[in-house]
Amino acid sequence: MSTASLFLLPLLVLPALAQLTVTFSPANSTTCLAKGASDALTFSTGAIPSYSTCFNFNEVFADNSSTDTGTALADFDYTISGAQAFDSQTNYSYVHYQQTNTTGTIKAGKVAALQLDVFPGQDCQEVGKPIETWYGWSCQSNTTGECDEVPYGVKSFSVSAASDGSKCYDFAKEGKAAAGVAQASRFAMAFAVLAVGLALFA
Numbered sequence: 001m002s003t004a005s006l007f008l009l010p011l012l013v014l015p016a017l018a019q020l021t022v023t024f025s026p027a028n029s030t031t032c033l034a035k036g037a038s039d040a041l042t043f044s045t046g047a048i049p050s051y052s053t054c055f056n057f058n059e060v061f062a063d064n065s066s067t068d069t070g071t072a073l074a075d076f077d078y079t080i081s082g083a084q085a086f087d088s089q090t091n092y093s094y095v096h097y098q099q100t101n102t103t104g105t106i107k108a109g110k111v112a113a114l115q116l117d118v119f120p121g122q123d124c125q126e127v128g129k130p131i132e133t134w135y136g137w138s139c140q141s142n143t144t145g146e147c148d149e150v151p152y153g154v155k156s157f158s159v160s161a162a163s164d165g166s167k168c169y170d171f172a173k174e175g176k177a178a179a180g181v182a183q184a185s186r187f188a189m190a191f192a193v194l195a196v197g198l199a200l201f202a
């Protein structure tokens, strides 16, 4: 089965549930694995939660079933897959993010229904020395989604309703550089790094 058809599979199987789909892959995969790949962990939901909900990897992916639909850890429906491969020692650093609206304007870069934030610590905490920060997404992606890499192993993630308005962010460190278009934050971060680099040389 080709990678493309693996990505299409959830859309065919779960037409009503494909609002947000996020797939986490181990750091040594060197890229985002497709949903259904043996080491990939996938979470998806079509719900819009009434308040921010935090999921710990070692809880949501802990039940060792290959697929699960439930409300076990939240007051809304979600689906997981790949949990049989979950390893608490693995650094899950690759985040494949795919979110398209089911209502309103459906367009990459426009504000999405949900906000996804990922964290290096349990219980959606920032940890480490120096401190590792959260990264977030609240813009719609295109239909195939995007592959992003965080500089740590994700231990927890939160799902909440995206805030109203025209601004959203795409793979933004601490939600900074909120932008109206996808990827602006990535460019902003690149420029910030460049600016720091130039300042050091000056």
Ligand SMILES: *[C@@H]1O[C@H](CO)[C@@H](O)[C@H](O)[C@H]1NC(C)=O
Pocket: 026, 028, 029
């Ligand atoms: C990544 O590491 C795990 C655990 O050591 C190993 O089972 C897996 O084969 C590795 N994957 C790759 C692509 O190297």
Ligand SMILES: *[C@@H]1O[C@H](CO)[C@@H](O)[C@H](O)[C@H]1NC(C)=O
Pocket: 064, 084
């Ligand atoms: C999880 O499921 C796999 C496949 O069914 C099995 O080989 C493994 O022993 C199970 N692990 C635990 C901790 O139950």
Ligand SMILES: *[C@@H]1O[C@H](CO)[C@@H](O)[C@H](O)[C@H]1NC(C)=O
Pocket: 089, 090, 091, 152, 153
């Ligand atoms: C996970 O990342 C941490 C911090 O970057 C590192 O110390 C650790 O060796 C990594 N673990 C694996 C299994 O690669």
Ligand SMILES: *[C@@H]1O[C@H](CO)[C@@H](O)[C@H](O)[C@H]1NC(C)=O
Pocket: 101, 102, 103, 104, 105, 106, 110, 111, 112, 113, 164
């Ligand atoms: C996407 O859907 C959410 C929730 O229904 C809505 O608040 C938002 O305005 C929509 N985005 C656009 C660009 O229509």
Ligand SMILES: *[C@@H]1O[C@H](CO)[C@@H](O)[C@H](O)[C@H]1NC(C)=O
Pocket: 142, 143, 144, 145, 146, 147
């Ligand atoms: C979707 O966006 C990703 C990341 O920006 C890009 O690599 C990919 O080519 C895009 N796919 C389509 C069908 O536009």
